[in-house]
Amino acid sequence: MTDGLDVIVVDDDADVCELISSTIKRFYTWGNVLSFTDTEEAIAYCLNRDIGVAIFVVDVFLGGSSGFYFLDAIDEKFPTAHSDSIIVTGNASDDIVNMCVASDVNHLLEKPIKPYALQLAVRAIAEKYLKFAKKLFRDPEFAKSIANF
Structure with a gap:
C-alpha cells in the first residue's frame, strides 16, 4: 500500500515504458x-489496489x-481514471484526439515526449x-462534511 499519489505507466514497448518511468521518477515526489x-x-x-486514485500515463496502442x-x-475501481490520465501516442491524429475528448482525457502527448511536457501534464x-x-487540512468543517458523505 502506498501513502501517496502513485503514477502508473502502461506501455507495451519496454524501452518507452522505462524511459517514461525514469523521466517521471526524476521529478515526481508525491x-x-x-x-x-x-x-x-x-x-x-x-483492481487489487486498496486506493482507487492514481495518475496514469498510457500508450494509446497496447x-x-x-x-x-x-x-x-479499471474505471469502476478508479472513477477518475480517464481525467487523471495522460495518453501517449506516436501520431496524434484527429481520431485519437476525438477519442481523448470523448473519453474525458485532457492530456495527450506525442512521442518522442518532451520531458517538460510530461512533467507539466503530471503536475497538472x-x-x-x-x-x-x-483544503481538507485548512477547513475542518469541509473535511467533516466529506467524511460524512
Missing part, C-alpha cells in the same frame, strides 16, 4: 512510479488492445489532489 508493459497485468494490479480499453477496465493532474488535500 508517490511511487510503477510501470507495466503487459496490459492485463496492469489491470490486475489496479499490443492487441488500447489505452482506452485499459482505462475502461497531481495539483488538483494537492489543492484538495490542503
Whole structure:
C-alpha cells in the first residue's frame, strides 16, 4: 500500500515504458512510479489496489488492445481514471484526439515526449489532489462534511 499519489505507466514497448518511468521518477515526489508493459497485468494490479486514485500515463496502442480499453477496465475501481490520465501516442491524429475528448482525457502527448511536457501534464493532474488535500487540512468543517458523505 502506498501513502501517496502513485503514477502508473502502461506501455507495451519496454524501452518507452522505462524511459517514461525514469523521466517521471526524476521529478515526481508525491508517490511511487510503477510501470507495466503487459496490459492485463496492469489491470490486475489496479483492481487489487486498496486506493482507487492514481495518475496514469498510457500508450494509446497496447499490443492487441488500447489505452482506452485499459482505462475502461479499471474505471469502476478508479472513477477518475480517464481525467487523471495522460495518453501517449506516436501520431496524434484527429481520431485519437476525438477519442481523448470523448473519453474525458485532457492530456495527450506525442512521442518522442518532451520531458517538460510530461512533467507539466503530471503536475497538472497531481495539483488538483494537492489543492484538495490542503483544503481538507485548512477547513475542518469541509473535511467533516466529506467524511460524512
